[in-house]
Amino acid sequence: MAQEYIKPHILMMSEITADGKLTLKKGASSKILMKYMDKATEILLHKTRAEYDAIMVGSNTIKIDNSFLTVRGVEGESPIRVIPNSRADIPLDSNVLGSDAKTIIAVSAAAPKEKVDAIRAKGADVVVCGESRIDIVKLMDLLVRDYGIKSLIVEGGPTLNYYMLQEKLVDEIRLIHLPFIVGGSDTPSLVGGMHIDSEDEMFRLNLKNHYLCGTNLVTEYDVLY
Numbered sequence: 001m002a003q004e005y006i007k008p009h010i011l012m013m014s015e016i017t018a019d020g021k022l023t024l025k026k027g028a029s030s031k032i033l034m035k036y037m038d039k040a041t042e043i044l045l046h047k048t049r050a051e052y053d054a055i056m057v058g059s060n061t062i063k064i065d066n067s068f069l070t071v072r073g074v075e076g077e078s079p080i081r082v083i084p085n086s087r088a089d090i091p092l093d094s095n096v097l098g099s100d101a102k103t104i105i106a107v108s109a110a111a112p113k114e115k116v117d118a119i120r121a122k123g124a125d126v127v128v129c130g131e132s133r134i135d136i137v138k139l140m141d142l143l144v145r146d147y148g149i150k151s152l153i154v155e156g157g158p159t160l161n162y163y164m165l166q167e168k169l170v171d172e173i174r175l176i177h178l179p180f181i182v183g184g185s186d187t188p189s190l191v192g193g194m195h196i197d198s199e200d201e202m203f204r205l206n207l208k209n210h211y212l213c214g215t216n217l218v219t220e221y222d223v224l225y
C-alpha cells in the first residue's frame, strides 16, 4: 500500500512589488525592498511568524539574504527554522546557524559528510530527505512526525515557492504589496520554476481577504487545487 504523507498547514508569505517581483534584481537581497515596508506591516510579519511552529526559506535565500527568520519587535517565540539545502553548502556563518532559534537543515543523502558534520557542530539538526535532491513532500511529513510541526510559513524564494505549489503543499498565500515597480525580465518574481503550457496548469486562488496594513495593501488567498 502506498505510504500516506502528512503535512503541516502551510502559509506562503511574501513582500512583492506592484510588478510581482521579490527583489531589485537577480542576486540582490530582498532586505533592500523590505526596508520600505510600513512599520505596521513589519509587525504583521513578525506576529505571523510568532503564530507559526516553523518557517522555511530556500538555501539560495540564505546565501543571498543571510536571513535570521526570527521574531523581532513583538512578543512571541521564534518558529523553528527549516532550510532545504541538498548539498549542505550554506555558509557556516549563516545567521540561521546562530543560537537565536532552533534550526533544521534538510540535506540529501548525497551531501558530503564533512559539511553535514560542520553544520551539526554549529548546533543545528540535520535531517536527510531525498537521494540527490530534497524530497519536499517527505520533508513536510518528517516535520510533522518527528518535530510535531503543525503549521509552517514559507517565505520564498521563487524556486522553493514553485516546488511547494507544484507539490500542492501550500494552503494559503499572504502578499504584502509594496508600491514600487522594479522591472527586469530575470528579476525573481513570486514563483519561479518551469513555465506552464496551458491555462489548465495555472494555480488557482480564491481571494479571501484584503486590507491596508499601515500604507501597505495586504491580500490573502486560499490555494485551490
Ligand SMILES: NC(=O)c1ccc[n+]([C@@H]2O[C@H](COP(=O)([O-])OP(=O)(O)OC[C@H]3O[C@@H](n4cnc5c(N)ncnc54)[C@H](OP(=O)(O)O)[C@@H]3O)[C@@H](O)[C@H]2O)c1
Pocket: 013, 014, 015, 016, 021, 022, 023, 026, 027, 028, 029, 030, 031, 057, 058, 059, 060, 061, 062, 064, 065, 084, 085, 086, 087, 088, 089, 133, 134, 135, 136, 155, 156, 157, 158, 159, 160, 161, 163, 164, 188, 192
Ligand atoms: N521578497 C521576499 O519576500 C523574498 C523572500 C525570500 C527570498 N527572496 C529573494 O529570492 C531570491 C532567492 O530565490 P531563489 O529562487 O534563487 O532561491 P530559493 O528559493 O531561496 O532557494 C532555492 C534552493 O533551495 C534548495 N532546495 C532544496 N530542495 C528543494 C526543493 N525540493 N524545492 C525547492 N528548493 C529546494 C535548492 O538548493 P540546494 O541545491 O541547496 O538544494 C534550490 O536551489 C533572493 O534574491 C532573495 O532575496 C525574496
